Amino acid sequence: MVMHKRARIIYNPTSGREALRGDLVDILAVYEQAGYETSAYATTPEPNSAKNEATRAAKEGFDLIVAAGGDGTLSEVINGIAGLKQRPTLAVIPAGTTNDYARALRVPREDPIAAAKLILKTNNRFKIDVGKANDNYFMNIAAGGTLTELTYEVPSQMKSLFGYAAYFAKGAELLPQIKPVEMSIKYDGQEFRGKASTIFLALTNSVGGFEQIVPDASLDDGNFSLIIVKDSSLVGMLQLMTKALKGTHVDDPRIIYAKAKDVMVTPLDDQDRLMINLDGEYGGDAPMHFVNLKQHLEVIANLDEIPNDALTADMKKYEDDFVRGVDELADQTAH
Numbered sequence: 043m044v045m046h047k048r049a050r051i052i053y054n055p056t057s058g059r060e061a062l063r064g065d066l067v068d069i070l071a072v073y074e075q076a077g078y079e080t081s082a083y084a085t086t087p088e089p090n091s092a093k094n095e096a097t098r099a100a101k102e103g104f105d106l107i108v109a110a111g112g113d114g115t116l117s118e119v120i121n122g123i124a125g126l127k128q129r130p131t132l133a134v135i136p137a138g139t140t141n142d143y144a145r146a147l148r149v150p151r152e153d154p155i156a157a158a159k160l161i162l163k164t165n166n167r168f169k170i171d172v173g174k175a176n177d178n179y180f181m182n183i184a185a186g187g188t189l190t191e192l193t194y195e196v197p198s199q200m201k202s203l204f205g206y207a208a209y210f211a212k213g214a215e216l217l218p219q220i221k222p223v224e225m226s227i228k229y230d231g232q233e234f235r236g237k238a239s240t241i242f243l244a245l246t247n248s249v250g251g252f253e254q255i256v257p258d259a260s261l262d263d264g265n266f267s268l269i270i271v272k273d274s275s276l277v278g279m280l281q282l283m284t285k286a287l288k289g290t291h292v293d294d295p296r297i298i299y300a301k302a303k304d305v306m307v308t309p310l311d312d313q314d315r316l317m318i319n320l321d322g323e324y325g326g327d328a329p330m331h332f333v334n335l336k337q338h339l340e341v342i343a344n345l346d347e348i349p350n351d352a353l354t355a356d357m358k359k360y361e362d363d364f365v366r367g368v369d370e371l372a373d374q375t376a377h
């Protein structure tokens with residue numbers, strides 16, 4: 043008897059513009075063509091429906107799990123399998139509005155069937171790092187601060203309309219609420235002790251449109267890129283944001299930029315609440331222990347292709363306007 047490999051597609055019927063529904067038959071056919079006996083599960087509005095199904099399918103011995111939806115669905119699927127001994131391979135079909143992770147894996151983001159077809163390509167399997175934060179897992183970025191919604195809590199509609207520009211608008215609006223917190227950050231035998239306003243632990247360089255926030259990110263080196271932001275003034279933070287667009291923030295004295303596998307973040311004053319955001323969702327408060335699980339998951343990706351993520355003309359213009367606005371603001375405050 044021939045044993046077939048099995049694939050489980052976990053898809054969110056509501057994500058993005060409900061684009062997946064019409065493509066599902068074709069997507070199933072692609073995985074069948076690749077030799078997988080394939081079935082599909084539609085997620086439900088209940089919390090963790092994608093996560094629970096991912097755990098169930100992995101324990102049932104499925105070889106491949108396809109997470110089809112937005113970053114939220116993908117994050118749940120990763121949380122459903124990352125803690126298991128036997129982990130299926132993960133494929134991603136992006137259908138959300140930001141799809142940061144698919145961008146990092148260079149999975150086509152406009153065409154779900156093209157994304158599925160990566161399974162047919164040779165040289166498409168990569169073992170990549172996964173982040174652990176206390177008992178949760180993340181694949182892209184952990185952010186900590188008094189206000190971790192900084193780059194994330196952008197309403198979906200606004201994201202679809204303005205894409206990447208929406209992050210700036212929202213970021214600028216929220217910045218005045220950021221307050222520095224006295225904290226200890228132990229990282230691979232070193233320690234930062236002092237006031238910091240925000241920290242980031244990144245696994246990829248694909249963070250809400252800031253392609254250069256981690257200019258030298260590697261998906262499989264076992265390290266987080268740790269960014270500790272010491273400044274918290276409005277102008278200072280905005281200036282750092284403009285520098286982050288170009289990747290020049292890493293040399294700024296207001297920032298500590300390091301590579302580390304093990305990071306312990308502890309607020310030093312019990313009164314301070316240091317919230318942690320994992321891949322765009324609230325992930326609990328510090329103290330938090332972060333561990334990089336090196337090459338923990340096998341993913342279907344397109345990493346041998348040359349990146350094709352040039353900023354569109356519109357984004358570029360917005361970026362230029364933003365940089366000019368910040369320069370003017372800095373001038374006014376200086377006088």
Ligand SMILES: Nc1ncnc2c1ncn2[C@@H]1O[C@H](COP(=O)(O)OP(=O)(O)OP(=O)(O)O)[C@@H](O)[C@H]1O
Nearest residue numbers: 054057058085086087111112113114115138139140
């Ligand atoms: N059948 C369903 N009906 C309503 N909501 C659902 C359903 N299935 C999943 N959800 C909800 O969808 C959310 C996850 O959305 P997901 O990240 O996949 O897409 P998105 O929000 O469109 O994408 P992005 O995060 O990129 O904006 C979760 O809050 C989940 O509870």
